[in-house]
Amino acid sequence: MKNTLLLWSAWFLASALWAQSQPKQYVLIEHFTNSRCIICASRNPAFYNLISQYPKDIHHLAVHPPVPYSNCAFYQYNTAHNSKRADVYGINGTPRVALNGVLIPAGNPLLPQATLEAALGKTSPVAIQVKEGGAAPTKTAEVTVRVFGNVPAGSYKLFVAVAESTVNYNAPNGETKHYDVFHAMLTDIDGQDITLPAPGGSVSFNFAYTHVQPNGWTSNFDSLYVLAFIQEAPSKAILNSGTRFDPVFTQVAEAANARAVRWSPNPATDYASAFLPGERIRSVEVFTLSGQRCSAEFTVEADLVRLSIERLPPGAYVARITTDSGPYVGRIMRW
Structure with missing residues (x-):
């Protein structure tokens, strides 16, 4: 009994x-920085220390716009894609941070801990699963979006980015380690329209990326990974994000x-x-x-x-x- x-x-x-x-909502942090920016070098270490405290809750993507210096080596690797992602938020100076699609006011610290912690512990009606394959120089990715609840009405776009987890590069601003460096969008640069299925449904997409060694810094194919996220176009709100490192939600x-x-x-x-x-x-x-x-x-x-x-x-x-x-x-x- x-x-x-x-x-x-x-x-x-x-x-x-x-x-x-419902699935965990990861906090997507889009970090706009520049390898020649002295202010970036002074504020980034505290920012990296902060987000390192929440490794299971955060997805971080470092985008390098042409401000204040267009000869930033990371910007030069993919000028069109770095510029376009910065334009989404109207970035006209670095460093800046967008948290789940909301641009945080410029200041020091770059991201207040209270602001970050307020975004933790949320859920989302969708889960994003990423599977990777391929061998150098080509990486393949399958992105599956599963719906577990009612999705708010909106116009959604899927973005699939390639990033490099750690780059060792002696930058002109004095930084030597650079994290989650954005390489390219595998979707259209403006995102890919996505129609989300009803709860219980899923939709999958396949992508491929050919790695090209940059000029001025060394890129490691084995450090590349794919970050996928869904963004509501008018509001810029992030519905959720995912990488191959995340546990699968069932x-x-x-x-x-x-x-x-x-x-x-x-x-x-x-x-x-x-x-x-x-x-x-x-x-x-x-x-x-x-x-x-x-x-x-x-x-x-x-x-x-x-x-x-x-x-x-x-x-x-x-x-x-x-x-x-x-x-x-x-x-x-x-x-």
């Missing part, structure tokens, strides 16, 4: 969680197979632990009962998952553990 109740509890929690939750397909997991202590005030012998833990996510994703850290030691809940407001939560064999769900009370 006890096991039956446990199974029914797991089914109820899984059904409620998957029915109400919903209905896993709900029926979700198993119960016990958290202890429960209720808890700071930490709760779950024991999953023989499982390989891929991720741990926490949701409110209304389906809102919460920010919570976890550690894994052998078969034990330790979840930090001390920063969560008191209340009831559902925690989902994704393993190689499938998902587990369980309720946690935070005192």
Whole structure:
């Protein structure tokens, strides 16, 4: 009887969680900088330090417009695409940052931490999955957009960018490491019109990119990756973004197979632990009962998952553990 109740509890929690939750909305940060800009060199380090604190929540793309110097080596690599992306936001000076399609006022710091944190923990009705293939000098990418909820009315465009994760280059402004350097758009430079299907549907697109070694700096093919995002044209709002590094969001397909997991202590005030012998833990996510994703850290030691809940407001939560064999769900009370 006890096991039956446990199974029914797991089914109820899984059904409620998957029915109400939506994919995580990643924070897309478009960073407009210039390799000859002294102000960029002075403000970028603090900015990079800030976003490095949220590696699982942020997608960063460094665009190099021709201001204040058109002889910036990164701008010269693809003048048309760098200029066009900067023109979307009317960039007339660097450094600047656009967060999820909203241009942040110029200042120091470049991006206030409070502004960034206010954008975290959101959800989106769509998830974007990127698969990459190919061999030097050609990279291929399959971008799949899956819809899990009602998409706000609007005119949407898909952008698929190629970026280089780290470039080692002694720039004239003194910077030596450059992150997520924009190479090119694989879609049209103005984006590709996309009609999003009804909830439960998906649409896929295929792209190819031939890598060309630039002049003045060295590019590494193995450091290239694809960043896809959907932007609402008039408002510039970002619906969501995705890379191959992101975990795949699943919903209905896993709900029926979700198993119960016990958290202890429960209720808890700071930490709760779950024991999953023989499982390989891929991720741990926490949701409110209304389906809102919460920010919570976890550690894994052998078969034990330790979840930090001390920063969560008191209340009831559902925690989902994704393993190689499938998902587990369980309720946690935070005192």
